[in-house]
Amino acid sequence: MNDPxxxxxxxxxxxxxxxxxxxxxxxxxxxxIHALMGENGAGKSTLMxxxxxxxxPDPGGEIRIGGKPVSFNGPHAGxxxxxxxxxxxxxxxxxxxxxxxxxxxxxxxxxxxLAREVMEAAIGPILERLGADFAPSTLVAGLSMGQRQxxxxxxxxxxxxKILIMDEPTTALSAGESERLFGLIRRLRAEGLAIIxxxxxxxxxxxxxxxxxxxxxxxxxxxxxxxxxxxxxxVRLMVGxxxxxxxxxxxxxxxxxxPPMLAAVNIADGRRVKGGxxxxxxxEVVGLxxxxxxxxxxxxxxxxxxxxxxxxxxxxxxxxxxxxxPGEALEAGIAYLTEDRKALGLFLDMSCLDNINLAVxxxxxxxxxxxxxxxARDRASKAFAALAIRATDIRVAAGGLSGGNQQKVLLSxxxxxxxxILILDEPTRGVDVGxxxxxxxxxxxxxxxxxxVLVISSDLPxxxxxxxxxxxxxxxxxxxxxxxxxxxxLDQEQIMALATGMEQLDA
Numbered sequence: 071m072n073d074p075x076x077x078x079x080x081x082x083x084x085x086x087x088x089x090x091x092x093x094x095x096x097x098x099x100x101x102x103i104h105a106l107m108g109e110n111g112a113g114k115s116t117l118m119x120x121x122x123x124x125x126x127p128d129p130g131g132e133i134r135i136g137g138k139p140v141s142f143n144g145p146h147a148g149x150x151x152x153x154x155x156x157x158x159x160x161x162x163x164x165x166x167x168x169x170x171x172x173x174x175x176x177x178x179x180x181x182x183x184l185a186r187e188v189m190e191a192a193i194g195p196i197l198e199r200l201g202a203d204f205a206p207s208t209l210v211a212g213l214s215m216g217q218r219q220x221x222x223x224x225x226x227x228x229x230x231x232k233i234l235i236m237d238e239p240t241t242a243l244s245a246g247e248s249e250r251l252f253g254l255i256r257r258l259r260a261e262g263l264a265i266i267x268x269x270x271x272x273x274x275x276x277x278x279x280x281x282x283x284x285x286x287x288x289x290x291x292x293x294x295x296x297x298x299x300x301x302x303x304x305v306r307l308m309v310g311x312x313x314x315x316x317x318x319x320x321x322x323x324x325x326x327x328x329p330p331m332l333a334a335v336n337i338a339d340g341r342r343v344k345g346g347x348x349x350x351x352x353x354e355v356v357g358l359x360x361x362x363x364x365x366x367x368x369x370x371x372x373x374x375x376x377x378x379x380x381x382x383x384x385x386x387x388x389x390x391x392x393x394x395x396p397g398e399a400l401e402a403g404i405a406y407l408t409e410d411r412k413a414l415g416l417f418l419d420m421s422c423l424d425n426i427n428l429a430v431x432x433x434x435x436x437x438x439x440x441x442x443x444x445x446a447r448d449r450a451s452k453a454f455a456a457l458a459i460r461a462t463d464i465r466v467a468a469g470g471l472s473g474g475n476q477q478k479v480l481l482s483x484x485x486x487x488x489x490x491i492l493i494l495d496e497p498t499r500g501v502d503v504g505x506x507x508x509x510x511x512x513x514x515x516x517x518x519x520x521x522x523v524l525v526i527s528s529d530l531p532x533x534x535x536x537x538x539x540x541x542x543x544x545x546x547x548x549x550x551x552x553x554x555x556x557x558x559x560l561d562q563e564q565i566m567a568l569a570t571g572m573e574q575l576d577a
Contacts, residue, residue, distance in 0.1 A: 108285035123148030154226035216247030317535030321517035329388035331522035337382030346548030357537035403490035418469030453482035474505020
């Protein structure tokens with residue numbers, strides 16, 4: 071094996087009395103995809119910000135690039151040493167062209183004017199190398215998220231980076247865009263680039279990782295080579311417990327009887343949802359699976375009245391209900407957890423207390439419409455304890471919490487309405503492994519208490535781990551249903567066959 075391109079030894083970082091990193095080691099080689107994993111708050115971002123020059127480490131550690139010790143006094147020094155970082159929230163200026171974004175801060179000028187043609191000519195070959203389908207002169211505002219990701223990579227290549235850090239790069243990408251990105255990452259690895267890949271997604275780590283380093287509570291807890299990369303080993307390192315406790319499933323769906331708590335009967339919108347029926351009983355967890363674009367979220371929107379139906383109806387406990395908007399859905403006992411908690415769910419600048427109580431303000435009002443703040447504080451405090459929400463106080467802004475804790479705050483708001491039916495759309499998207507396990511436990515406890523739960527998820531191990539039945543959508547239609555029995559577990563291949571139409575070819 072070649073000599074390492076990066077060696078970080080005994081790296082520590084404190085923020086006042088908080089130890090964010092404790093003597094962490096990391097070694098990365100040229101032509102390697104090195105996955106960095108750990109729960110939110112484990113220290114991954116802090117370690118990478120030290121490497122990129124955004125943070126200065128505590129005294130006592132050492133960083134070597136190409137065998138030479140380095141010390142950065144800012145991100146510019148990190149970039150000059152060949153380190154580029156692509157954050158989860160892309161740092162592009164949408165009103166500028168691709169070439170202008172890549173040259174931002176080091177523009178080429180002639181006679182006091184931007185030399186656009188010179189910059190575009192230099193960027194063209196890089197975009198061609200990446201297989202980009204847009205020109206250097208294209209405005210970034212007109213690009214998809216996958217194309218913007220290519221611009222960030224082109225910027226790193228133009229800077230002649232030796233080490234590329236990618237932080238959750240597929241969060242906002244479609245399945246097709248993610249696959250194209252994976253192909254590009256493999257090509258860059260073959261060209262000798264060292265890639266540090268931060269992800270919560272096990273399937274991505276399996277597909278790409280040559281080695282995995284796991285952090286927990288600011289400490290290095292293990293590094294695994296390719297043959298050792300297994301889900302149970304990684305989960306045990308990340309959360310400090312055995313994988314057997316990951317998917318909690320203690321509710322008993324075999325005790326189901328009576329009419330379904332929720333029934334969607336021949337429901338359609340004429341566009342994305344073309345018709346079909348599903349049921350969920352009290353105390354049951356039903357999964358809604360399918361490829362991206364199959365119509366799963368659109369079906370949920372029809373059920374809660376967020377979109378207009380052209381056919382079909384909704385029943386609750388055997389009674390037809392006319393739900394015209396999400397507010398009426400809540401009144402009828404249906405709560406919906408959106409797949410985009412930041413844009414459509416939480417008010418990030420508001421406190422956790424106010425976010426949790428938002429759906430029940432009217433219930434807490436005293437005579438004259440005055441809010442009962444004591445009751446609101448009590449509800450928020452109980453939610454923090456029941457869902458293990460980790461924050462210093464119920465009054466802190468929701469935007470300052472980790473992804474998993476934000477999701478639990480949003481879930482607390484829905485549970486405050488005491489719903490009969492809970493529809494969860496991608497409930498663990500962007501959530502670390504430890505928080506996932508806690509959310510699965512919450513779902514299981516809700517089913518044990520009699521809540522009917524419908525889970526929309528693109529994570530097949532998640533669907534298989536927590537659901538009693540799986541309904542599969544394909545191209546706007548309900549393609550089939552798979553049931554778990556005492557002797558037959560849910561099968562990932564069966565689900566994918568229904569989602570892709572392969573079961574028709576095999577028939």
